[in-house]
Amino acid sequence: xxxxxxxxxxxxxxxxxxxxxxxxxxxxxxxxxxxxxxxxxxxxxxxxxxxxxxxxxxxxxxxxxxxxxxxxxxxxxxxxxxxxxxxxxxxxxxxxxxxxxxxxxxxxxxxxxxxxxxxxxxxxxxxxxxxxxxxxxxxxxxxxxxxxxxxxxxxxxxxxxxxxxxxxxxxxxxxxxxxxxxxxxxxxxxxxxxxxxxxxxxxxxxxxxxxxxxxxxxxxxxxxxxxxxxxxxxxxxxxxxxxxxxxxxxxxxxxxxxxxxxxxxxxxxxxxxxxxxxxxxxxxxxxxxxxxxxxxxxxxxxxxxxxxxxxxxxxxxxxxxxxxxxxxxxxxxxxxxxxxxxxxxxxxxxxxxxxxxxxxxxxxxxxxxxxxxxxxxxxxxxxxxxxxxxxxxxxxxxxxxxxxxxxxxxxxxxxxxxxxxxxxxxxx
Numbered sequence: 106x107x108x109x110x111x112x113x114x115x116x117x118x119x120x121x122x123x124x125x126x127x128x129x130x131x132x133x134x135x136x137x138x139x140x141x142x143x144x145x146x147x148x149x150x151x152x153x154x155x156x157x158x159x160x161x162x163x164x165x166x167x168x169x170x171x172x173x174x175x176x177x178x179x180x181x182x183x184x185x186x187x188x189x190x191x192x193x194x195x196x197x198x199x200x201x202x203x204x205x206x207x208x209x210x211x212x213x214x215x216x217x218x219x220x221x222x223x224x225x226x227x228x229x230x231x232x233x234x235x236x237x238x239x240x241x242x243x244x245x246x247x248x249x250x251x252x253x254x255x256x257x258x259x260x261x262x263x264x265x266x267x268x269x270x271x272x273x274x275x276x277x278x279x280x281x282x283x284x285x286x287x288x289x290x291x292x293x294x295x296x297x298x299x300x301x302x303x304x305x306x307x308x309x310x311x312x313x314x315x316x317x318x319x320x321x322x323x324x325x326x327x328x329x330x331x332x333x334x335x336x337x338x339x340x341x342x343x344x345x346x347x348x349x350x351x352x353x354x355x356x357x358x359x360x361x362x363x364x365x366x367x368x369x370x371x372x373x374x375x376x377x378x379x380x381x382x383x384x385x386x387x388x389x390x391x392x393x394x395x396x397x398x399x400x401x402x403x404x405x406x407x408x409x410x411x412x413x414x415x416x417x418x419x420x421x422x423x424x425x426x427x428x429x430x431x432x433x434x435x436x437x438x439x440x441x442x443x444x445x446x447x448x449x450x451x452x453x454x455x456x457x458x459x460x461x462x463x464x465x466x467x468x469x470x471x472x473x474x475x476x477x478x479x480x481x482x483x484x485x486x487x488x489x490x491x492x493x494x495x496x497x498x499x500x501x502x503x504x505x506x507x508x509x510x511x512x513x514x515x516x517x518x519x520x521x522x523x524x525x526x527x528x529x530x531x532x533x
Contacts, residue, residue: 130398
């Protein structure tokens with residue numbers, strides 16, 4: 106069983122469980138074009154891939170973005186790391202990695218593909234599409250996602266491609282536009298049910314002025330979600346939701362309404378490292394069970410270390426502030442220059458939740474958040490976890506009699522010391 110299915114079962118059986126689903130959204134080629142693979146300041150272990158540049162025009166170093174082969178190398182590396190539960194891709198990347206290479210065949214990570222690309226993700230350079238109300242559109246078909254061709258062999262329920270997709274809707278508070286959006290969603294749902302295709306539902310905030318005050322926008326979105334799904338029986342319902350985090354009250358309002366509704370948050374623009382870590386922490390605290398981070402991961406100085414911090418936060422083993430400090434420590438050990446100095450990276454900023462980054466969609470602001478200063482870790486003499494009994498070492502956290510970490514008796518400082526040590530060992 107893949108970790109996604111195990112965690113969904115755990116969440117539904119035990120509402121108090123800390124089970125949390127993390128998705129890496131590597132579907133940006135459905136939105137950005139050349140810029141989709143992200144900046145070249147981070148590459149997978151394999152390094153640079155061949156590219157053709159005319160030296161009298163420009164050099165590879167002057168070209169700021171990764172190419173597609175370098176992007177695919179990072180997807181492979183993140184998948185093999187095994188800390189995410191879902192890898193979201195475009196249909197074409199899904200074909201190459203899932204169908205042709207079999208990357209996910211023996212992995213607990215679930216492959217998924219973006220099942221539609223509404224016009225509010227058409228973030229091409231010099232384009233004006235993002236300024237217009239979102240229009241429904243689908244490049245990919247379910248069959249192409251499942252098997253790479255227009256018609257799949259349906260004699261069995263097994264497909265070589267992904268059997269999970271993201272479907273996106275955008276409500277703009279305009280009757281004609283929202284009716285067209287819901288009609289397209291209905292057609293997709295019926296087809297997905299016939300073809301036994303699983304999906305999760307992404308609900309964006311309006312990409313144009315909706316006439317709704319910003320402080321009321323979350324209520325508009327919550328009501329639209331619940332109203333739209335009320336007429337959908339279990340066979341056609343999404344596995345979970347992906348929405349903008351509008352703050353604690355509105356998250357809890359949605360989560361408490363229907364305990365069977367699994368709610369997740371989207372990441373939005375890159376922002377500071379603390380923006381990302383605090384978002385996943387706060388969303389989980391107030392009921393979210395899923396986070397799908399695209400640009401926040403793809404623009405990180407070291408994607409594997411960044412993902413590891415996200416996982417440690419959701420497991421309750423490290424606070425967002427501690428995670429930022431530990432992440433900077435890892436970057437220092439790897440001799441990677443951070444984009445921001447530590448104190449600046451510990452700040453919260455307004456986060457644009459649109460693909461363009463400057464649309465009227467809601468920005469999330471968290472108030473009343475004094476940054477905690479790290480306490481000095483207390484020393485203890487014990488056997489380091491994973492080492493033989495004879496290799497007694499001094500560690501800065503409590504351990505059990507068998508030498509394994511005693512998380513139940515760890516203070517916040519203890520957890521920070523333990524996780525920093527583990528990350529140093531892992532990343533060198």
